[in-house]
Each structure stands twice: as C-alpha cells, then as structure tokens.
Amino acid sequence: MTNIPAAAGSAAKLKPLRPGMFNLPAQADMPVRLLGNRCRACGEPFFPKRHYCAACTSGDLEDTGFSETGKIDTFTVVRQQPPGGAIAPPYAIVRVKLDDGPTVQTIATNCDPEKLKIGDRVQLIAHRVMDDEAGATVVSFMAQPVKQG
C-alpha cells in the first residue's frame, strides 16, 4: 500500500524540495544519501548542515554524506493535516537512526503506516512530495521499510 501516490508518468523531471539536502537520483523512489556535515573538532554529525557545531561550537565542519540505511528509533502516525503540510494524512513520521550518521526525522513511504514497528530497518529514498507549477515532481528524502510483512 502506498500512502503517498507516485507522480503520473515517471519521466517527469525531478526537483529536490530543497537544494543540497540529498543527492538527486535519476528517478523517484531510488536510494539517496543525505548530505550533511561533521564537526572536525568533536566528530558530531549534522543533518541538515550547520555552520557552527551545536555540541562544541566549533566553526570547522566538513561536508559528508551519510548512509542510506538506518532503523526506526520511534514513529507516530499523523492523522490530521498540519498547517502548511503538502502530504495528506494518515502518514507516519519516523525518527531514523542512520547507520553511520545522525538521527533524522522524515516520512515513511511505500508502506502501510499501521504496520511500522520500532527497530524496523529502512532505506532512504527520494519520494514525491508534490508537483510544482512547471510540472516537475518535487521529491524529498523519505524512509521506506526494507521489508514489511
């Protein structure tokens, strides 16, 4: 069950919701690496990127990509559309602990949100959020469970 419909016509041009957050794949629903940075002084990873380290205040951070996979630390199913949100409920917000990076929050997609469990493995993919005025498919990073029974 897909809770967020894919765009009609997979040939539509892809556009990231915000530039520089992840590597844009050739097609929707392909894996993505989140682009963040890491503090050279204390090693703390950040996504999205920061100019100064939140942990030690150093301004010396280097860009890095993070693993495409992680596991669900916690999740909830949102059943009322928040102001400004482009995605129709119900949808699951998941907090994902990336295998080699920070903890990130995103939407779970290509799954039944009612069947998610804490500890499930997920793959980050670029998935449609909406279409823009020019007809491009606007995608963002979302979490797709690796297996769902």
Place this chain on the structure above:
Amino acid sequence: MREVVVLGAGLHRFGRFPDLSLQDLGREAIKNALADSGVPFKDIEVAYVGRVLAGMGAGLSVVSEMGQTGIPVINIEMACGSSTSAFREAYLSVANGVYDTALVVGFEKMQRGMLQISEQASYQTVMGLAVMPAAYALQAQRYMADHEATPEMFAQVSVKSHRNGALNPYAQYQKEVTIEEVLASRMIADPITLLQCSPTTDGAAAVVICAKEKAAKYSAARSMTVAGWATGSGKFESHDDGEGDAETNTGEVTRLANQAYARAGIGPEDVDVTQVHDAFSPGEVFTIEGLGLVKAGAGARAVWDGRTEITGDIPVNTDGGLLSRGHPIGATGAAMVTEIFRQLTGEAGPRQVKGGDAKVGLIHNAGIGGVNILVFKR
C-alpha cells in the same frame, strides 16, 4: 539578592471569547491580581508581559488600560513558556533591588486548529514534520516500547486533568471525561487522541510580586516566597534530532530542576504540589520523571495509580492543567503561578491539596526552545 514574595494573582476565565479583545481579557486579570494583592496600580513600578501571537507592543496596549503611569512595559516571548519567562525577569529585577513592586501579565487569543510551529517555507513544514502533537507522540511511542506503559495510562492524564478542571471556575473545560471518551476521541498522532491535546484558548493571567522588605504595607501575612528558579534552552545532545527540543526532553528538565532545587535548598521529595506543562497528555508523564518526583520510567504507572490526583502524594495540575484549564500560550505560565499561590495560601477550595498544609510548590512551563522551573515556599 533580596527575598521576593508573590502578593496576589488573578485570571480572566480561560475559554473562547470571540467578542472580547486582548485588552478586555488582560484588564480583568490585572484587576483581579491587584485586588488579590492589595497593591494599587499606581504602586506598580514595572510590568513584564508574556505574549506570543499578539502584534507589536501588545503588552503596553493591555497594561495601559489600568492607567498611563509611565512605567516600563516589557514584552517577552518564549512560545508557551512566555509568562514564566516574564515572571523570572520581574523576579530578578525586584530581587536585585531595581524595583520594589512588579506586575507580571500573560495573555493570548488563539486561533482554532494546530499551531504552526515552524517557518512556512521550511522543509519540515512542507513535509508535514512540524507537528507539535507528533513531537510528544514520538516520545510516547518510544516510552511505551521501553517501559510497561499503555495508551490508557496516557489517557488517564486527561481524565485526571478534566476532573480537576471541573472544580475550577476559571477553566475552559469544567466537565469530567471518562477514559473511554478520551480513548474514543479522534486520533491525532498515535497514541495521542484529541482529548489528550490542549485546546486552543483565549485567556489572561496576572501576578503581583514585591520585595519582601517592602511588602508589610500590603498583605504580607498572605504571600508565598520565590524560593528557586532555573531557565534554559535545549542543550544539544549527541546524535539527537527531535529530542533536542527542550519542551519534550526530560534530560533538560532534570538539569534545570536540579538547579532550581539547589537554589531553593530543597529536593523533589519536599514538593507538595506541582504544575507541569501538559500541552499533550504524555507531557505530565515525562515531566514528573524529569523533575524527579518519580523514578525514570515510573511516571505512567504513577498517573495510573492516582498518585498525581489532588488526593495523591504528588498532586499535579490541580487546576486542570493545559488540557482542561486551557492553554492560551502567553498566559499559561502566569496561570500556573496563580494556582500555586491558591494552593500555598490554602485558598484552593475544592482543589486544595494536603488539607491546606502545602508548603512547597513547583512549576514546569516549557515553550519551543526553552524551559522555566520555579519553586515557591509558603
């Protein structure tokens, strides 16, 4: 620093008042607080005003309703913790001898529906990630996985809060609800149902404080002392995105509560009555743990066993809390101070804890980005 006392407090009833202005709400709360304290408005030397959604200079437009005496009126914003921030600033100015008497005011008129908590254009807003109940829900789901807790235990917070609100003539909701009604209400973000979300509310609250050495001419026989305080913004925790928000981060609450206890010379075991920021029902569970009133992981069970009831050993949100008294975000903190004042002066009527012998009151008021802890002694 000088000792500072609260001499009086007052509210405009919390609720939905489309025909009343901010001035109408604030004037009523200030009038009630002044009458309660015995301090005339002309003796007030400074006003600190907590407010969030009102426009530029709203503090002055409300306070000047009482008279244009030329005093400084300072607008303060820390989201849902705004009026405890205003209280703290007022307290510090009086404690440090800058002023002898100060007025704290909080007010708000809320729009219906979910609060917009992130900038319109942020990716979190567009993706539907900036959802306040979800912040509590994510913590609650993790809590249930880590501890022996159930959705019913969170729902019980709301049952208890509405039972207390039914005893409070200033509460938005003065009606009891059953646990079945709470669980059957519309699901907002699992496991939080509609009746476990604080409502949108209009309201105002005001508090009059005074240097203790100057209080004798008013009503010093009936007062409470500001015994401890702590405030801070969310401290970064490693590999942490989402928990870094001080509003739902119990580690942050513990850090600040320990500062406040140290200043007051007490421990959590000395607290007789507590007000916590239950914007959503899991808030009470997490916060009583963060404050050290119960052990980590024991909060849900403590609520379920009735320990946080008015008749329990750690009464919490005796006035109905945010869930039932209501949550006009700028006014909430000052309303918490008002309820602790009623409890410590033995004037809480049917909501009175410990047979009128409550000596220490504790407040936890959180807003996006920060937490205020206040300790009061009779």
